Amino acid sequence: MPNVDARPSILSDDFAADPYSSFAWLREEAPVHYEPAIDSYILSRHQDVRRVLTDHEAFSTATLQERAEPVMRGPVLAQMTGAEHTAKRKIVVRGFTGQMLQQQIRAIREDAAEILAPFLARGRVDLVNDFGKPFAVYAALDILGLDKADWQQVAGWHGGVAEFITSLALTPERRRHCLDCAEQLEAYLAPVIAQRRREPGADLVSQLSTAEFDGIGLTDRDVTALVINVLVAAAEPADKTIALLFKHLIDHPGQLARVRQDPGLLPAAIAETLRYTPPVQLIPRHVERDAVFAGTTIPAGATVFGLIGAANRDPEAFADPDTFDIDRPDLGTARSFTAAAQHLAFGAGLHQCVGAAFARAEIETVAAMLLPLFDQVRYSPGFEYRETGLYTRGPASLCLDFTPVTESVVP
Structure with missing residues (x-):
């Protein structure tokens, strides 16, 4: 049995309330942290997490067979390798690029305007619960x-x-x-998939329903798993990142003023938000053969989690990492939404998040709409900020006041 670190468990209430204050200790004192309750190892240094995410032979995604496949109703992209992964990922990526992406951006504007409209005249909105959560699902359904x-x-x-x-x-x-939810979602999708096979349109369900791999069409199980994969990938990070972006800009009024004045700085602000407070904080892998990190051997067959939040604040990778800085020279905005990103918010390597480019377009489009509407934006009186989540993490709410908008907003 591995030695258990003296530091309180990352499963503790204290860690859940504020994981950021423990990241430096983990990187410096327990870079290979064993959690007995889940029989797993936690890695927190940037170079170690990147190694796990990019060495696909030594660290596989086999854990997803138990962690994701039961609710995805079949294998997901992250479980695939070789020609199958390349072909199916290409089909999905086509739904996020080119003309399809331009259509989605128009839909994003319309969705955002529709959801936000009731709150503009009031001058008050909970950016998470009133806007972010419904918007994220709207956008995923449009795709x-x-x-x-x-x-x-x-x-x-x-x-x-x-x-x-x-x-x-x-x-x-x-x-x-959870399994009941997955079964009901599968039942909801079944007639949709059947209809799109008969009468395909320009949407992603149609593309998947009519696609072929090795000359053979995808089964209903294949299509269902990929559709749920896209739904989770498109919806899960969006509401968190939009709220976190505004939270950090409000906390840094000088940077907020600059982004208002120059919307060209938005991609840098979004990239820095993803680095500073990534919505996905843990990524699991299965250890295929004994691996050594910081002098500690993790045995074959073990589960290892890359702690993305800690890796993104590693001083070996980023200068002054606990500071939110949209001018950060070591981030590289242009590559921050690609497999070459220095931060690890979208993962890295072969299984980097398939929706990274869409996430950038989605968050950038929404933020560019909201910034001019949220004049004199500030926290609502009495609002107390709180984050929730360990695997994925974001604000429980973000209650904002701003100057009411009296004219209708046309996307």
Whole structure:
């Protein structure tokens, strides 16, 4: 049995309340941190996390067979390798690029305007619960070509799927709830997939339903898994990152003023938000053969988690890493949404997040809309900021006041 670190568990309430204050200790004193409750190792140094994410032979995604496949209803992109991964990833990526992306940006503007409209005259909005969560699901449904009238139902099912994937410990009751959500989502998608096979359109469900791999069409199970994969990838980080972006800019009024004056700085602000407070904080891998980190051997067969939040604040990778700085020279905005990104918010290597380019367009489009509307933006009186989540993390709410908008907003 590995030695247990004296530091409180990362599963503790104290860590959940403020993981950032423990990151330096983990990197310096326990870079290979064993968690007995989940029989897993936690890596926190940037070079170690990047190694795990990019060495696909030594560190596989086999853990997803238990962590994701039951609720995805089949294998997801991150489980695939070789020609299958290349072909299926290419099909999905086509839905996020070129003309498809331009259509999605128009839909993003329309969705954002529709959801935000009731709050503009009030001059007050919870950017997470009033706007971010419904918007993220709207945007994902637009990509897939699903009916936005069903967004609340789909959001509920998505919540159960995401809970299953991101929970480190589920009670039997919560596990059953999550699996029920996945089964209901699969049943909802089945007639849609059948209809798109008969009458394909320009949406991603149609592309997947009519695609072929090695000359053979994808099965309903294949399409369902990829659709749920896209739904989670498109919806899960969006509301968190939008809220975190505004939180950091409000906390740094000088940088907020500069971004208002020059929207060309938005990509840098988004990239720095992803580095500083990544919405996905943990990424698991299966150790295929004994591996040594910081003098400690992690045995073959073990589960290892890359602690993205700690890696993104490693002083070996970023100068003054605990400071939010949109002028940071060591981030590289142009590459921050690609596989060459210095930060690890989208993962790295072969299984880097398939929706990274879409996430940039989505968050950038929404932020560019909101900044001029949120004149004199500030926290609402009495608001107390709190983050939740260990695997994925973001604000529980972000209650903002701003100068009310009296004219209608046309996207």
